[in-house]
Amino acid sequence: MEREDKRWWQVLNGPQELGRGRVFWCLFTFAALGLLAYPFVGSVFALSNFANFCLYVPMGLGLALLWGYSGVLSFGQSAFFAIAGYVYGIISGNLLDMPGGTLLAAAGAIAASAAIAAAFGYFVFYGQVSGWIIPLLLLVLSLILETFMAQTAGYQWRVGSVLLGGYNGMTNIPSLQIGSSIFGGASIGFYYLVVSAMLITYLGLRLLVNSHYGHVVTGIRDDVERTRMLGYNVNLMQIQVFVVAAALAGLSGVLYVSWGNYINPSSMGLLPATLPVIWTAVGGRSSLLAVLLSTVTLRWLADSLAVKGGEYAFLIMGILLLVTMLFFPAGIVVTLARHWLQRKPERRDLKKNRAP
Template sequence: MKEPIPNTGTRMWRILNGPQELGRGPAFWTCFAAATVIALAYPSFGSAFGLSNIANFCLYVPMALGLSLLWGYSGVLSFGQSAFFVIAGYVYGLVAGNLIDIPGGTLVGVGAGISASALVAVIFGYFVFYGQVSGWIIPLLLLVLSLILETFLGQTAGYQWRVGSVLLGGYNGMTGIPSIQIGSITFVSASIALYYLVMVLTLMIYLGLRILVNSRYGHVVIAIRDDSERTRSLGYNVAIIQIQVFVLAAALAGLSGVLYVSWGNYINPASAGMLMATLPVIWAAVGGRKSLVAVLVSTLILRWLADTLAVRGGEYAFLIMGVLLLLTMVFFPEGIIVSLARGYRRWRPKAHDVIRAPQ
């Protein structure tokens, strides 16, 4: 007798609870649903300042999740996510600033910014992955890309560096960037609209990437990470798959860049500098680069921690980030959140055995 074919909902549930992600089962999804409900209900009791801060913390999540996909699941470390972040932010500012009086002009800017990041990633990825550049050289090349971009944008002061009516601004940065607007709704920093936009995008990207990594395609991506030559011998085009993952991660970084300039109406070359190139790597490493939910949680916690410590001086935030990265590398190579979760899983059956043992 043939087994019944599972319906679409059942298949989706199985994929969401696949083995390539940390959180699974009813307990995880109950906590996930509760956190989602609280986040969506926050505007009903939170302050405008809180809305602005939380939106600021969450808008970096797409970039961090993209790096988790690229580094944790594909095995390609990148110090260039900040470059794609800045490319999208600047292109959005140029396009939206010149089309501000045209209905839908900011949406054209969103598409142009993310597309520019993806296009640069396609060109870079083609030469790197089809050229079979060594894995340890790729992050150095991406870091160089970020630093070159920072240096170039820093030299764009003066009225000669004008695109239409928008000035690049040099090291002072591009100011007066219009926020994303859809009809009469403007997604400015302290608005409920931007808060919900960032929350919904964060939720959709997390669930979408979770489905991706647990799909057949995701298993191929992980196989490339573990043994690219064996995967190639099985008939898969390793280079094209690596480029696809690289471009997706770049597009997610670009989305973060667009959301950032919509939130702050400003961007400067320092967003492509050494610090911003390093921070996504720290977020992914501390949480656990091979788990999307761990990277999501660590990004939010570390962004909140950095913002809190910035009041007392930025050097404290840099110091603590460095200490956390050092502790992770020495004691928690899989990431602090991933290591704690797996330790709890190993401990829980023993604890239940003790409780159920006869007296």
């Protein structure tokens, strides 16, 4: 039994992620406890805002897995986010009287995103297309979806009893509900739901990337043919990772509509398609933790800008993206972390030299 635990720990603490060892995990636990204790000191408004930032983390981490560890760049995560949001709205809106209807809707929404991802993935991964084709076609998909949904105004555009809503989108989407607890945007329950989703996604993905499967995925990124010749069904594995990333984007989508009770086509277009890419590039796609931190930070930044100068938001995002790609290709957080980690042994040596 002890040997099992030790291996589990080795996998969690494994080499494929920045941040390992006792000090890191102590800080991590401290931060996690802090997050869990926040509701005791924070106002409802602050909690709700913070939850809004954190609900995007699963989507960001999904792209980190897909792009950083598997080498596939996707501009389609926001499409899967929004598809899940709309499907959740459709299913839950039609099952208003059914207890557990929202949970069914959530499952259906994530499944819908996963299914579309699987279909798309079949064409591109079994065709073994060049890397640039995937982001291009996903951009086209995002654009088509946005254009389509924007013109679904009117009573004829509905599924069951739920109107698609056209340019103004779908409103009155019910929040997730378990029993009599409603996880609405301003509730403490929702805050805990989001924080749990964030932490579980992070730890789960950390386990995944350090497992044997995760290492093979990294091998696929570095050399597809080589991995094939070691006996792995590369096409299938690429689809699997793509579907996981889409499902995580879908999870974020479900959390989003549960928070705000609405969704509209502007969540689907080209501009929102950029956001996960920016979070991942600025944080550093090779590290899950870096992407987690950058997602929350950049969401906070966008939110602050929306108050003081919303029209500058995407301009600043564009500049940030260009500057990062030109000068910090590994990501700003990752570059800073590497610098800091390299300087630490120097400091220890200095301390030793100073001893009498």
